[in-house]
Amino acid sequence: MQQERFSSIHDHCVQCFSWKCDVRPDYVTSCELIECGQGCGRTFHACKQKSHSFVCEANSVPCINKENGCHSEVKKSNMAAHLLICPANVIDCMTAIPETVNMCHKPVKRCEFSWHSRNIHAEISTGILTLKCPLADAGCDFSCQKLSPLVPTGHVIQSELLNTRGLIIGSDACSLPEQRDEQSRTLYYPTTPCYQNDVDSTDGLIFLEELPDSVIEQILMFLDSFSINNLALTCKFLRSFCKSVVYNKGIVEPVWEKISNRGKHWDFFKWKWSFSSACTPIRKWKYHLSTPVSEHLKVCPFYPERIIKDEIIPCENECGFTMYRQQMVEHKKRCQREMVNCLNKDGGCEAVVLRSKMAAHLRRCPANIVQCNSPNVRPEMNGICQQVFRREELAGHQQFSHLDICEPTKQYCPLAYQGCKFTIDKKTPQVPNGEIIFCKDTNSFNISRKDRVQFIDDKENSNTEGEEASLYHGTTSGYMAQMVASNQLEDAHKNHYYHFHLHYYI
Known part of the structure; x- marks a missing residue:
């Protein structure tokens, strides 16, 4: 095996690793020294050029995610840096969303996953950005901004189409959340002309559609995936430019189709190129010291209903406990004389008993069924018992059928x-x-x-x-x-x- 590997290499060159070899080449036992043609700076014998190409760091090779859809060819020394932005190196976010029982399941690049998990799930979704009214439990829905991105004119918005939140930067960020989803308008940015140009404009405005194609593509390269996704929904003209940069800014995923012929199985259908929902990383937040909560409490409609002047009342269930009126709701959750439904209501029990007698009721509750899993020792009985009893009957059954009877009678x-x-x-x-x-x-x-x-x-x-x-x-x-x-x-x-x-x- 080793002889076949070095069959095309001279005898001297096999054991020579010096870049200053002074052996005179005779092309029988040795050959001349050459430098790597890829520019890595290595010097070796000419007969080792093929074997050096396998380990040369300057050699361009296909991405290791070629089978997953990436068509890039990079140098071996840049492979680690390329994998961070590789469009086929996609991570499925498995973070649970607090409001629902579903998972996030947003595909993002590996280089975007850390900030996506931190900004979206650890900061924005937890509700620490907003400050609610202290009387929110009574029904007040007032809230104000407590934290905002430490970015000039930066705001966090909710995208209903992408079903995620993102960062928007610009003077128009404040008006975006107030607009309806079906409304759209073209945004014009006023400029001050400082040079002579050939743009035919009478009011000093430059339309985005009038810019050269190369300039528009260069602008898109500085946008994040969240912005490009929303920009592609504005018009067909800008959508065509977003499509042209998808190979540089997007991600690729395999699409599978279900085949029913000769048994059901899944087969590869095509490669799907798209943009992830990750936004620009929000590295720092600023805290708003002046919040309008104090001013809101002066006009809050729920404020008079919550403040009752030290009125002490007894419990309605005559349990002997006295409390303030605002404590009545919390007291009923633990009052022992409160009539509550049986804990086995979902199991079919419709009894309504006192909370203090719930433990006694559960011992004879017809829906509180348990199964005996004790092994049968007597030869007449096979396997595990698996008989069903009420909880109060289980102890007597185990004593009689599995202890007394199992002993020699x-x-x-x-x-x-x-x-x-x-x-x-x-x-x-x-x-x-x-x-x-x-x-x-x-x-x-x-x-x-x-x-x-x-x-x-x-x-x-x-x-x-x-x-x-x-x-x-x-x-x-x-x-x-x-x-x-x-x-x-x-x-x-x-x-x-x-x-x-x-x-x-x-």
């Missing part, structure tokens, strides 16, 4: 290893004539009374004792969790134990 004879097969229940439900059964339909253990059939047949006692029987059958809470230890082993197996023990040893 049979107690064997101490001499079982000798062959005795006598067994007795280790725990029994604290229910008269109760027994534990397994229901395959609900995949759970329940308690049933042995004499429940008698209660069903007895019509006179069906309303009383039948309800008691159904209390223990079909639920896994309440009395079902109360299991008592059985002490019948000593009485029932006493004679059998001694008889078996003597018979074994005889």
Whole structure:
């Protein structure tokens, strides 16, 4: 591999890296020294010219974003600086907008992203530029400018078409926000002629359309993307000039189209050239010391409604708390005797209870449903429990179905290893004539009374004792969790134990 790489280089030149090599070239083992033709200043043997072109910093190569749409060719030494302004090096802003739940999603260049994130999302969108009336909570919509860009005649405006804010500089900046979107007019800039020109003008005004094309293009090169976007919407004449500078000032993005043939997939359609919405960076702000808020409070229509002379009133819910009238709204948000909707209103509960009894209501709320995720240990029950209960029933279900039942329910004879097969229940439900059964339909253990059939047949006692029987059958809470230890082993197996023990040893 290495021999193929240096096959066209002489033996001496392979190991020679001196720019003052004094070996006489014989064109068999060595050759003469030459300088780089690209102007990088390097000196090397002539046979190394091809290999030097791969690392020469003055060599012009295509941009590394060529596959993304950039057609520029720059020197290797200028590649890092070019990537900052490369039209294909686009960043999608993912900053969340406070007023909505959407993201910004404004494509900007990499060199514009830092100022876009700082000016738009960290300063302008946070509302620190305006000062609202102190009675804004009562409904007053008065606001004034507290901060403004430290730029002569600079103002921040909102562009409805671009759906973003930007900086505008000029004497006409104050009148722009008052104009409607559908209104447009040509702006004329008065000038003082100081030289003789051939412009046919009677009033001393120079129209922008009358300037040479090269001058208009040079003006556009000094504008930011936000200004060029708005300038392109004025007329077709200026839009054609904005289109001519899009390769120098714009960004390029791939456009994909959905292909439905042979399965749905996305395929490349074309390259889209456009201007980003980034404006001129606002590096500093100035603070307005004189604000008209104090003058506004003298005529604010909401001011008399908010000032009530120290009137102390009791709570309307008779909770025993006294407060000023203006504190009543905040007090009702935490008053314990306030009637509020259940926290599970979205889940279907329509109950209205006192705030102080909300915790007790949630324990029996029909919409406060929880799922048991305890694993089933008994072989009759498979996998995870996944049964649904009210929150107050969950503790009893877990105690009965996953703690008491999972333990061995049979107690064997101490001499079982000798062959005795006598067994007795280790725990029994604290229910008269109760027994534990397994229901395959609900995949759970329940308690049933042995004499429940008698209660069903007895019509006179069906309303009383039948309800008691159904209390223990079909639920896994309440009395079902109360299991008592059985002490019948000593009485029932006493004679059998001694008889078996003597018979074994005889």
